[in-house]
Amino acid sequence: MKKLRIIKIGGGIIDDELSLHQFLQLFARIDGLKILVHGGGKGASEMLRSLGIAPQLVNGRRITDAATLDVVTMFYAGKTNKAIVAGLQQNRVNALGLSGADGNVIRAVKRPVREVDYGFVGDLRPASVDGALLGALLGLGLTPVICAITHDGHGQLLNTNADTIAATVAVALSSQFTVELHYCFEKNGVLLDVNDDDSVIARINLTSYVELKEAGIITEGMIPKLDNSFDALSQGVNKVIIGHALKINEPLKTVLCLN
Numbered sequence: 654m655k656k657l658r659i660i661k662i663g664g665g666i667i668d669d670e671l672s673l674h675q676f677l678q679l680f681a682r683i684d685g686l687k688i689l690v691h692g693g694g695k696g697a698s699e700m701l702r703s704l705g706i707a708p709q710l711v712n713g714r715r716i717t718d719a720a721t722l723d724v725v726t727m728f729y730a731g732k733t734n735k736a737i738v739a740g741l742q743q744n745r746v747n748a749l750g751l752s753g754a755d756g757n758v759i760r761a762v763k764r765p766v767r768e769v770d771y772g773f774v775g776d777l778r779p780a781s782v783d784g785a786l787l788g789a790l791l792g793l794g795l796t797p798v799i800c801a802i803t804h805d806g807h808g809q810l811l812n813t814n815a816d817t818i819a820a821t822v823a824v825a826l827s828s829q830f831t832v833e834l835h836y837c838f839e840k841n842g843v844l845l846d847v848n849d850d851d852s853v854i855a856r857i858n859l860t861s862y863v864e865l866k867e868a869g870i871i872t873e874g875m876i877p878k879l880d881n882s883f884d885a886l887s888q889g890v891n892k893v894i895i896g897h898a899l900k901i902n903e904p905l906k907t908v909l910c911l912n
């Protein structure tokens with residue numbers, strides 16, 4: 654099977670023009686098949702505030718009412734996705750920007766209301782992703798650039814966490830490719846001390862993950878990232894790596910494994 658790298662970048666990198674520019678140059682130099690998945694949560698919150706809408710996040714997921722959905726759709730599927738595609742074209746990567754609605758590539762289900770009503774937020778299963786279409790686009794020499802907007806197949810757009818999109822796309826493509834999933838952000842990896850970029854934990858398995866969580870070393874946004882990572886590994890993804898977006902070619906990073 655051919656190797657496929659799925660790389661996810663978040664709001665911390667996207668928000669900083671220079672970092673994004675440098676990341677896109679590095680991404681362009683990666684040989685072989687690749688897909689870029691992007692969030693942009695930080696910038697979306699800023700845009701919401703500037704429009705007088707208070708951002709609301711519960712357990713790292715955005716409560717998305719109709720007005721918020723309009724703004725995040727414009728921000729993720731519009732401004733951010735198109736800026737990334739243009740930046741990759743500048744670097745001679747034939748990028749194709751996609752929301753989940755485009756080509757029906759990711760069909761989600763609106764999150765059911767339980768203790769929290771998340772509004773227009775989409776949940777995914779591996780079957781939500783059209784792996785055949787993504788495989789065909791890769792076969793044409795295109796590099797898909799997927800944003801955090803999906804749809805439900807009944808005309809409703811949904812906001813979906815970008816880490817979850819990356820993991821679900823990785824699982825869906827693992828029957829066609831040997832998939833390596835990279836979560837890239839603004840730190841060197843999963844750290845023993847979140848304020849010390851030299852304290853990278855080289856390897857984490859399921860047992861050490863539980864211990865690190867209980868010790869309060871892994872907290873906040875890193876918890877759903879690692880939950881998504883271990884789900885992906887248990888469903889056929891070959892390797893998951895967490896590291897700095899601007900050091901993708903360097904050995905400093907965290908590798909996750911089941912055992």
Ligand SMILES: Nc1ncnc2c1ncn2[C@@H]1O[C@H](COP(=O)(O)OP(=O)(O)O)[C@@H](O)[C@H]1O
Pocket residue numbers: 662663664665692694816837838839840842843844845846847870871872873874875876878
């Ligand atoms: N042990 C840890 N090592 C590194 N980051 C951690 C750790 N525990 C918590 N974090 C937090 O997780 C954040 C990354 O998650 P998130 O904010 O969701 O990133 P992104 O928006 O790039 O997906 C880091 O910026 C950091 O604040």
Ligand SMILES: CC(=O)N[C@@H](CCC(=O)OP(=O)(O)O)C(=O)O
Pocket residue numbers: 662663664665691692693694695697713714715725774775801812813814815816
């Ligand atoms: C439902 C939900 O939480 N959606 C996320 C989608 C963007 C995202 O995941 O961005 P980062 O990767 O930069 O965090 C949000 O609106 O914040």
